[in-house]
Amino acid sequence: MLLQDKQTGHLVEIQDFEALISPLKPTIVARLQAGEEEQDPEEYEKQQLVFPSGESLPRCWIDENYKNP
Numbered sequence: 001m002l003l004q005d006k007q008t009g010h011l012v013e014i015q016d017f018e019a020l021i022s023p024l025k026p027t028i029v030a031r032l033q034a035g036e037e038e039q040d041p042e043e044y045e046k047q048q049l050v051f052p053s054g055e056s057l058p059r060c061w062i063d064e065n066y067k068n069p
Contacts, residue, residue: 002052023064029043046061
């Protein structure tokens with residue numbers, strides 16, 4: 001799955017989908033998709049990622065208290 005870094009606009013490939021959808025994990029491991037060589041995995045803050053369309057990640061993936069108003 002590819003997401004986009006809000007700050008740079010670069011795409012990152014998610015390495016651990018379970019960590020992505022877990023609201024208890026504020027960071028995820030992903031690989032920057034730049035250039036022809038595969039980049040080393042890095043940690044990214046979920047708050048800094050969006051879908052390539054620009055849409056934010058679902059609140060239930062980011063906030064462990066998403067059920068509370």
